[in-house]
Amino acid sequence: MFILVAGFAATDIWRFLGVYLGGKLSEDSDLLVLVRTMATALVAAVIGNLIVFPGGALGHTSLALRIAAAALGFVAYLVWGKRMVVGIAAAEFLLLAGLHLNF
Amino acid sequence: MSTWTSDATVPRSTWFLRGVRAAFSLPGLILISSFIGFAALAKGAGVTATQAAFMTGTVWALPSMVVLVGAIASGAALPAAMFAVTLSAIRLMPMVMALVPEMRTGKTRQRVLYLLAHFVAVTSWVLAMERLKRVPPHMRTTYYAGLGGTLVTTNIIVVTVVYAVADALPSAVSAALLMLTPMYFLTSLWGSARERVGHVAMVLGLVLGPVFHIVLPQIDLLVAGLIGGTSAYGWHLWRRKARAA
Numbered sequence: 001m002f003i004l005v006a007g008f009a010a011t012d013i014w015r016f017l018g019v020y021l022g023g024k025l026s027e028d029s030d031l032l033v034l035v036r037t038m039a040t041a042l043v044a045a046v047i048g049n050l051i052v053f054p055g056g057a058l059g060h061t062s063l064a065l066r067i068a069a070a071a072l073g074f075v076a077y078l079v080w081g082k083r084m085v086v087g088i089a090a091a092e093f094l095l096l097a098g099l100h101l102n103f
Numbered sequence: 104m105s106t107w108t109s110d111a112t113v114p115r116s117t118w119f120l121r122g123v124r125a126a127f128s129l130p131g132l133i134l135i136s137s138f139i140g141f142a143a144l145a146k147g148a149g150v151t152a153t154q155a156a157f158m159t160g161t162v163w164a165l166p167s168m169v170v171l172v173g174a175i176a177s178g179a180a181l182p183a184a185m186f187a188v189t190l191s192a193i194r195l196m197p198m199v200m201a202l203v204p205e206m207r208t209g210k211t212r213q214r215v216l217y218l219l220a221h222f223v224a225v226t227s228w229v230l231a232m233e234r235l236k237r238v239p240p241h242m243r244t245t246y247y248a249g250l251g252g253t254l255v256t257t258n259i260i261v262v263t264v265v266y267a268v269a270d271a272l273p274s275a276v277s278a279a280l281l282m283l284t285p286m287y288f289l290t291s292l293w294g295s296a297r298e299r300v301g302h303v304a305m306v307l308g309l310v311l312g313p314v315f316h317i318v319l320p321q322i323d324l325l326v327a328g329l330i331g332g333t334s335a336y337g338w339h340l341w342r343r344k345a346r347a348a
Contacts, residue, residue: 003154006185007171008161011192015220018199022207022216032197033339036297037304038332039194043166043292044308045315045327046191050169050285052313055176056147057277070285077290084133084290091286092279099275 061099069094118242122249125230131254133287134226138258140283141165141172142265147281148176152266159259164224166288167191170324179321187324198228205235206243215244222251225291304335 051070052063073091080086125131138159145155150172162168170191174184199220207216231247238246269277296302311327319326 002175002181002184003158003161003171006174006181006188007158007167010185010188011162011164011167011195012221013189014192014194014196015199015223016217018196018223019203019213019216019220021196022200022203033298033300034332034336035193036197037300037335037339038328039190039192040292040296040301040304041308041311041331041335042170042187042190042324042328043194043288044305045312045324045331046166046169046173047285047288047292048309048312048327049173049316049323050144050281050288053316054281056143056281057274058281060274061278066282069282070289073286074289074293077293082290082294084287084294085129087290088133088136088283088286092282095282096275096279099278 061095065095065098069098113242115242115245118238118245119249121238122246122251123253125234125246125250126253126257128230130226130230131257134254135258135261137165137283137287138261139265140280140287141168142262143269143277143280144169144284145172145262146266146269148172150175152263155262155266156259159262160255162188163221163255164192164195165284169284173324177320183322183325187322187328190325190328195223198225199223202228202231205232206247208240208243210241211244219244219247219251222247222255225295227251227254229295298339300335300339303338304332307331307334 051066053059054061054066058066069091072094073087073089076090077084077087141159142155145158145168146152150158158168158171162171167188170187171184174187179187202223203216203220206219227247227250230250235243235246265280272280292305293302296305308327308331311331312323315323315326
């Protein structure tokens, strides 16, 4: 029930509004820019928390290793033409290498 | 595309199957890997396999699902959880708004579009915006139904399977799985930002999230989103003014 209200209803309302408004509202309108920046910052906050305060097995690794793996993975993503696979694989490789070397 | 005329005679079921096949492309496989990460995350937070599978089918947007799991884990109240999830899902609206004109023809029923809109999330959207151009207009809803339906179904299965095997994994593998979700978000969010201001908002959110997690743990994401987003927007306005002057 919690999932239905807080999850399903909270996400699909935007999808339905999107169909309804499709073509009526300009993509570049100022209001949409603000809405997009807030949504982007919120999701980025989720990413930050997942790296700085992770749960489970990742929580037992060191903070420095997680940040270094994520940051270098991101740099690899940027350098190799914004290919997601490169970024993800590089971060995973660094994390596993670091764990193996007991960082 | 040059193959258009011959494709016009291809039956509807073939277009559906072509949509299904598009789900097993590189972005589709990356999505599967991040759902593996999500399942590991949800299990660690004490969410049951049924709840996680149900969430995958109904919510179908990874960032919102991660926010929801975080809310459940921290024992947030329903209104706070709903507000945070609502905010995290706003970006779906402009995505749907951009996709609908691609699929709509004179004969498309509105009901079909509302139904298909549920499949919209980053991966299916990126794939659709890239490939729908090569699908004859009256077959596009069918193609997208095949693509979106397959992505949802596959990942519900993935989540269920990971729950079954997660306990047997060595801790280094579990740690690596948990790292998949943030890296997937980090790269896809950066890539999908349309303007510079999106990147500014992202960097602010990355820093403010952990800061407010310490200062205001109950509403950290909301505050980080509101403050980070508004500041980035302010920067956007200031820069526009500076340019005009």
